[in-house]
Amino acid sequence: MEASVPTETSTFEQLMLPHLDSAYNLSRWLLRDPHDAEDAVQDACLRAFRAFGGFRGADGRAWFLTIVRNVCYSHLRQGKRESLKVAFEEDLHGSPEDSGEANAQSWLEVKGELLRQALERLPPEYREVIVLHDVEGLSYREIAGVAEIPLGTVMSRLARGRGKLQAELASLSQNTSP
Amino acid sequence: MNCDESRLLLDAYADGELDLVRHIELEAHLKACPTCLRRSEAIAARRIRIRDSLPRFPASQELRGRIHASLRAEARGAARQGPLPFPVAWRRWNLAGLAASVTVALLAGYSWGSHHARSTSLADEAFAGHMRSLQASHLTDVTSTDRHTVKPWFAGKLDFSPPVVDLADLGFPLVGGRLDQIDGHTAAALVFRRRLHAINVFVWPARGAISPPRSATESGFSAQGWTHGGLNFLAVSEIPAAELEQFAGEFRKRTE
Structure with missing residues (x-):
C-alpha cells in the first residue's frame, strides 16, 4: 500500500509536517x-492538503498556520465560552494599560505556571499574537499575514496584550500569595 | 518624540521591529528621559520573561500518526471518488453509526458471498466508512495504552465486560476504546495500532442469529471474526490480512 500513496502526499508531508x-x-x-x-x-x-495545489511555496509555516488559525476560530465561534469582543475593547482602551511600571526584577521572579494561567485568561486575539511572536518567534510581518491584520495592529495588539498579561499576572499573584 | 509617543513604541523597540527612523528617534528620547528609560528596561525584561517562561506544546506522536493515516486515506479517497465534504463540527458526526455500518456491511457481504457484485459494493462502502472514521478523529472515547484504564471505563456503560488485552510486545499497542453499535447491540470497540494503522475490535454479546465472519477481505480491507465466552469479536483493519490474522490469533490466545 505504501507504493500507492501519491507523491503529492509525500511532498505535502515534507513541506508541512x-x-x-x-x-x-x-x-x-x-x-x-x-x-x-x-x-x-x-x-x-x-x-491544507486539499488546498495544497494553490500553495505557491512562499512561506509554508505561515500558510499552514493561517489555516490552523481559521479552523480554531471557527471552532471558537461555533461553540463556546469565547466571545470575540476584542475589537470593542480596543476602542475602549486607547493606549496600553500596563505602562511597564513594575520594575524589571519582579518580572524575573514570576513563575511560569502563573504566566500560563494569565495568558489563558486573555482574549484569543491577544493570546495569538503573544504566542506567535514570543513562543513561535514569528516576525510582526509574518503575524500580520497569519492573523490577517495590518502591521500596525500587530504592534499595538502585542504591546497591549503584554500589558494585559502583566495585569492578569498581578491579579493572579495577589490571589495566590498571602 | 514625547513620552506618550514613546510608550506606544517600546514593545516594538524591544522586539527590534521598529523602522530605522523611529528607532533612532526613540533612542534619542530614551537618552533624555529617565522615566521612559526605566519603562523601556521593564518592558525588555518582561519580554524576555514571557519568551523564556511560556510553555510550547509540541504535537504528540499519536497526533502525527493520526494525521499521516488520514492524509493517506484522503489521498486514496480523492483518487477514488473526488474530494469528500468535511464539516468543521467533527464531534457531531455520527461516527458510531458509520463504524457500525462498516461492520454490518462486512457481515452482510460475507453471508451473501456468492453475490459478488453486491459484496464488492458493500466492501467499498465499508472501506469508505473506515476511512472517514480515521479522518474524523473519533477513534477513541477513552484514550489509554493501559488495559487497566480501558477495561474499567466500559464498566457501567455495557451490560457485559469485554476482555481487554495488551499486545504492545507484538507490535499492536492498545490505544483506547469507545462505545459503538453493532447488530442492534451496544458494542465495545477496542482500538489498537499497527504502525500507523488502526485496528478496531468490535465486541458484543453473541445473542443475535448472525455470527461474525471468520475472515473477509476486500479492497485492501480485512476482517477477522470469532465467538468466545458468549461474546462475538470482529477485528477490522486495513493492515495486510496475514497481519490481522496474527493479531486475531494472539488476541484469542490471551483471552481464551
Missing part, C-alpha cells in the same frame, strides 16, 4: 484544550 509543532502549539493556546487542539490540527491538515 515540520511545522506541526507550531500548528499544535497555536491551536492548543487558542482552544485551551488538548483534544480540541488535536482535532483542529488534524482538520487543518486535511484542509
